[in-house]
Amino acid sequence: MYTRYAYRVSTRAARLPLGRVGRVTTTLITGxxxxxxxxxxxxxxxxxxxxxxxARRVERLEELRDEIGTAHPGVRVEVRALDVTDDDQVFEVVRGFRDDLGGLDRVVVNAGLGKGAPIGTGRYDANRETAMTNVVAALCQTEAAMEVFRDQGAGHLVLVSSMSALRGMPKSMTVYAASKAALSHLGEGLRSELLHSPIDVTVLHCGYIASEMNEQVAQQVRFMASTEDGVRAMVEAIEKRRPEACVPALPWSVLAPVMRHAPLGILRRLV
Structure with a gap:
């Protein structure tokens, strides 16, 4: 089924962990x-x-580049401005990074939005913005990444989803959860197509991890992991090229079956 794509690297080499095929791993991260x-x-x-x-905030990217350059002088860091809702710019930036770095081993579709309001309460604008960013813009990033991976014959696509993708969520979470469910299904559909090929797809179902997006609710929810610990779990799952992972594993891998099957009344108390 997959032989119609011309691969430039051997299947055996492509299936090895990234960074073990004679060169440094190149990882693109949006947001x-x-x-x-x-x-x-x-x-x-x-x-x-x-x-x-x-990302959109180039000055922050430049500060991060300088920080990483000081801590890890041997690491190359390229930065570009990107508004993920600008389709043309997404393709331009991904192709530009590919050319700058001589290829891309991994693309992490991380940029997302957490705005939302109960449906029908006059905040369609916020719900639409979240849906457009988390679904349409994520699709565009995925298209751009897969264009590169199909052309070079290997790669690793990572989609940063959410535990909320497992079930419909109430109130201000409704559209966010639906958008992340769409992203998770996008990843699973690709993984089904690319099974046994040199292109891997990972979907991360993230639990509560402290970040700028949720800093206002950090003290109001249970099971909030620190940014460092939560991302460490994400990176570990990515490096293992896991098809999907609940991160951090505890408590979310335990809660996942409950979230999928619990009656709605119990689910509301969990989240």
Missing amino acids: ASGGLGAEMARQFAALGHDLALC
């Missing part, structure tokens, strides 16, 4: 100017990855 994206950049840099970092 890298803060929060989970910035911390992923720091932790991947500590592993020796060259980095392609993009």
Whole structure:
């Protein structure tokens, strides 16, 4: 089924962990100017990855590049401005990073939005913005990444989803959860297509991890992991190229079956 694509690397080499095929791993992260994206950049840099970092806040990216350069002088960090809702810019930036770095081993679709309001309460604007960013813009990033991976014959796509993707959520979480469910299904569909190929797909179902996006609710929810610990779990799952993972594993891998099957009344008390 997959032989119609011309691979430039051997299947055996492509299936080895990234960074073990004679060159440094190159990892692209969207939404890298803060929060989970910035911390992923720091932790991947500590592993020796060259980095392609993009976000709207270029000054923050440049500060992060300087920080990483001081901590890890041997790591190459390229930065570019990117608004993920600008389709043309997404393709331009991903292709530009590919050309700058001589290819991309991994693309982490991390940029996302957590706005929302109960449906029908006059905040369609917020719900629409979240849906457009987390679904349409994520699809565009995925298209751009997969274009590169199909052309070079190997790669690793990582989609940063959420535990909320497992069930419909109430109130201000409704559209966010639906958008992340769409992202998770996008990843599973690709994984089904690419099974046994040199292109891997990982979907991360993230629990509560402290970040800029949720800093206002950090003291109001249970099971909140620190940014460093939460991202460490994400990076570990990514490096293992796991098809999907609940991160951090505890308590979320235990809660996942409950979230999938619990009656709605019990689910509301959990979240």
